[in-house]
Amino acid sequence: MYFVEVAIKVPLPRAFDYKVDEQLAGLTAKLTPGMRILVPFGTQRKVGVVLAVKNDTQINADKIKTIIDVIDTAPVLSQSHIELLRFTARYYCYPLGETIHIALPNALRQGESPDKTSINMISLSEKGAKIPSLKSKLQLGLLKQLAESGKSSLTELKALGFSKATIDSLLKKEYINQTIEHDNQWQTNPLIVGEKPTLNKEQAVACTTINQSIGFKSFLLEGVTGSGKTEVYLQCLEEIIKKGKQALVLVPEIGLTPQTVNRFRRRFPNTPIMLWHSALTDNERLQTWRFCEKGSCAIVIGTRSSIFLPFLSLGMIVVDEEHDSSFKQQDTLRYHARDLAAYRAFQHQIPLILGTATPALETLHKAINNKYQLLSLTERAQTATDNQFVLLDMKGQPDQAGIAHASLATMRKHLALGKQVMVFLNRRGFAPTLICHECGWLSECSRCSTSATFHKGIGQMICHHCGDQHRVPHQCPDCGSTQIFPNGKGTEQIEEFLTNEFTDVPVTRIDRDSTRRKGSLEKALDEINQGGARILVGTQMLAKGHHFADVSLVLILDVDSGLYSCDFRATEHLAQLVTQVAGRAGRSGEPGQVLLQTHFPEHPLLQDLVNNGYQDFARYALTEREDADLPPITNMAIVRAQGQNIRQVVDFLTDLVPVAGVTGIQLLGPIPAPLEKVAGMYRFQLHIQAQDRKILHQYLAQMVDYLSTSKLALKVRWSLDVDPIDMI
Template identity: 45%
Template sequence: MNKLLRVAIPSPLRRLFDYLPPCDSETSTESVTLDSNHAYSTNSGIGRRVKVPFGRRELIGVVLDEVTETDVPRNKLKPINEFIDEEPLLPSYMLEFVLWAADYYQHPVGDAVLHALPALLRKGSSTDSVHHYVWQITPHANIEQLAKNASKLRNSFQIIADHPAGISREAFRAEGGDSQALKALFNKGLISEQLQESTPPISNPLKEAPLTLNPEQALVVQHLQNAPHFSPILLDGITGSGKTEVYLQAITNVLNAGQQALVLVPEIGLTPQTVQRFKQRFNVPIRILHSNLTDKQRLEAWLDARDGRAKIIIGTRSAIFTPLLNPGIIIIDEEHDGSFKQQEGFRYSARDLSVVRAHAENIPVILGSATPSLETLHNCQSGRYRHFTLRQRAGNAIAPEFKLLDIRGARLHNGLSEVLIEHIKAHIEQGTQVLVFINRRGFAPSLSCHDCGWIAECRRCDARMTLHYNPAHLHCHHCDSQRPIPARCDQCGSDAIKPQGAGTERTEQTLQSLFPNTSVLRIDRDSTSRKGSLDKLMEQVHSGEPCILVGTQMLAKGHHFPRVTLVAILDADGGLFSTDFRGMERTAQLITQVAGRAGRADHPGTVFLQTLHADHPLLTNLALAGYEAFAAAELTLRKQYQLAPFRFIAIVRAESQKPGTAESFLQSLREAIAPSFGGIDWQGPFPSPMEKKAGVFRSQLLLSCPSRIHLQNCLSHLCLVSDEHPSHSKVRWSVDVDPYDLY
């Protein structure tokens, strides 16, 4: 009897689908085992992509199992249309990893499995569509053969020179290379294109000598050398303490052993200096994976990683699903960052999955941060992770001095106190640089009528629209809807409509008027949306000339500003009164990260926190004792009130086009399930704090339990009940396990 194929299909249905083998083939009945390279050793159907009929459509799926029994009559089963792959795309350990993640995060398995593949593979493209032609520098070619002012040619030449084994067109473009410059370099005979048969062995993986480690850094690197197996560690280092150098030297040891390294960062676009340091240090193929790449670029980088050509892979959260031929280490930089948690669809945490994956592959994993999450600190206290601290800043740099600036009753110039303005003036006159942090984009957070109090609100969300002047428009940052700035009040017709509050645009404008002879550089998502714009701004900063940087949390991550001696945080009170119990933690992390941009070289730094609550215990504790003391106190409170990480949390979210429908759906789920699962604390359902978003009405149900297993069992049952619920088709619902945002 032919075996049946159980296929994962990208759909919201939480099940697999049985199919007959293709009409013209038989599937193998052999078992699947791993060879020394983590690959399948048989030609089993498991792990291979297939084209299958699904209703009136043809879908791409992945075979997950071969069975002989099915609940569906055989005469009702359809045959697979065709196998796309001759061999499985994913090694079996990676397939098992994805299935584990789908199960833990209560997500439909078909959607999760296809999520782990690049977009072109999800669409059915062949892996043979990527031909490994690479550009290389020709013998005796030198960058000095190019004119000094030919910046595009020199930049493109250097990108190719940084890859002695060659770089493909797609990877070249992904790293900012110019296509016209490529043609010009070829015409000059400085580069040539060749078919790369395989990656040539590299005798020395280093381009430049490593730095000398201080005793704290050396202790970490020595530990990793002595424990090249599963060994989760927290690298808890203050800003400027040399965490990246530890990463680099740990990776050097991995490369010398013939293995690969996977490095996850919060956002590639915000950490250009980190990526550049890797390229300067290593003489091996490095691939970058993030959402701004084209589909072909992502596929090429994914295949280079899977097949072992790429030795170092640097990516954002989705890169956690990238297979490696010879995995050696996983590094999570800025592990506390919320962007490692997927907030829509497959709601996984790349940080947490990195530990699961490292355990499965029996390799070390480093979680690095200057402001570790309380969950990670708790894992250290529980003995699950090793805790290493770096408290010594690199070189002669010393930690910045914190000062609380009480602005109660003070006169403000669009959010800037006169005392702060005087300090900014003094630092500019000293020839150094100033960073002004305000975590609000746009000109002003809202537009209101001075006569009747009307406020411009989004018509699709329960939110105010942000005023932008460049270009002029109102913008909702929740649903992305935009509309022109009205000339008169929508409510009373008055023309007395005025901006309220200050965003980055208004702060930039104010500072430029106060300091007309000083460059004021705004760095936020609006000012850096064009390709290369962030690089140009950074060039100005690194020139060393006095300037004022104005920006959002884009400035808090991965940047080294050696000339910045003053950091001013305009709205230090932002998260002090959040309804989310993690609000305090995030505020402390953000303040500490931004403050860390000051005093990173020979110039001492000062941090001013403008606040209306200068006596708030969080701010005083943070300013006087630092993040470590804050975290210890906050963990004590979490334990006292039995909040995460001392309890496990999940949220069931639902949304509908009609108000009340989602809430009724969740209420009926609670009534059906809660009596069978004692020991679980149920809260809600209740409307989300922003009930209406993008035109739909949202509600949520929060579950917490001291037992992870008991909570998971309850969630599994809840998903089964939800799929059969009479209102299932009227709502869109999802489960968020270990949520980053409670509301």
């Protein structure tokens, strides 16, 4: 009789033993860890993953259930992949079965066959290679894209903003061909490398250092915006591909994928590049998973969950914009893809490149302590001189829609030269709230301890925390007055004002609201890159890695919102955001100008940032963290609890405090969350800190065991966040 240890998607921190029936004896010889099986669990049938095959068990054999069926003929998870997921579950204190479930593509979770390895490839036909004149700009754009990049997958073209209708139309006209590939033996083909620029001295040193490294080594590539970090990635990846190895490139958001794909495709036209992000279909995800596993793709460009992809021969991991908070999953399994990338690189004994202009203090701290090797790029590739920063004191300044008259005058100068101007405000909607001029009523969300945002374009009040939505009131609910006005500024209001102020200049707004429709972001970026005078208005979506050659002025509104916050990371995030946004200016060869509107121009953070740059600010911020005993100097976890009954929430967290019998642990709480009420649920937190990471995890393991038997834990919704990046 055989037994198998199985991971099942249940909220319990353990695996389960099952026995294998003699009728399946023909399969038991092949049954290995990593294979999926169908098992009974209570009254349900669940898909589980085999963790181990064994001859005995500590549980009474009469009480052990028999497996129903074996789904796979070969493992879908390798032994090293299982070890990665075990580490993830252990480190983030999350059930192993649910961790594996999150890592697998949806098709494999449902028990479907993994053998969907065909992929649709699109290429120019002889007729299309002549690039005919077409009325449709999208069709013409697709032909030019294929002429420049060569053969591309259907998934890749969709990511670049080309719809299925556009592709089908060109297929019908016989301008393009569609073929199906079941495998790609790219290692046997000579590598074709597109045109590449000559590296400057700092880039050359970085590439040589990385390429000559042996085994596991983590590199922090700290380069000012526009210093050519991507070029370093490309030239390092070229060496990896030449060896027949695979590479994973992590990007923070889907929005960065199209431009990254384009650049990589131009450099490696005959190298199979695949994508991984949330907008893919289940079949497309499964195709990427299987091509990675079989070694049929050389490079994967993906968002945070791509860290769980299987690779036949992984040779390098690159994390672009490593500081970005998008790499941290904020619900269910609260993992950080950057930190798991470090573990995975160690696992495979390969180099890890963490690239950014504004390193997270955690990463910088490791570089200063020689856990990571610091490689600096201080020269901008296009511009010999740095951007000019100006702090505009708003005290007593006349303004319109939050933009000072002095800022408007500066905008006119740049637009008159045919340049582009970026106006940055990290707040979407028309206004954060409505206010009654008669009685002072504010449009608060009925379910949250925050205001509902006014969205003028759709005539709705929307809570950005719980999603509650209702029509704009015509009268004040408290006093009946019709004197209700927007209070505060949002990107929608800025766009409306600038459209009326600059009637002869096109205004493009980029935020989550304006880019909801598929392909809308790509279309907006294409319009911007066509050049000429234009005003760009947007949130942090504009700050992340985009190259706008004609932007010469960046105006940052409401800088003060990040200076005073209950979150100790707020100043770090503000400095990163200001630096990243400022880096969009001056990328065409001439230094740009950056205006920061503030009521506190004398603030030490702003003075340090403007006069000395992010690098100096970050090192000073680390000394502040050390004085305050805050991460990354110490290690932190947060237990968050919420419920409709405030007493039960507080009692649950209070009950955890006596469990802290471990020395070296500091507790703060229960304390209300900064946003105390969301969607009708009261929210409280317990902060747990320790100098020693091992002691912290010993305490967390003890606490999770206690929670599994706690009756109070059944009355509230709770979560554990290890290495949190926000306090909300």
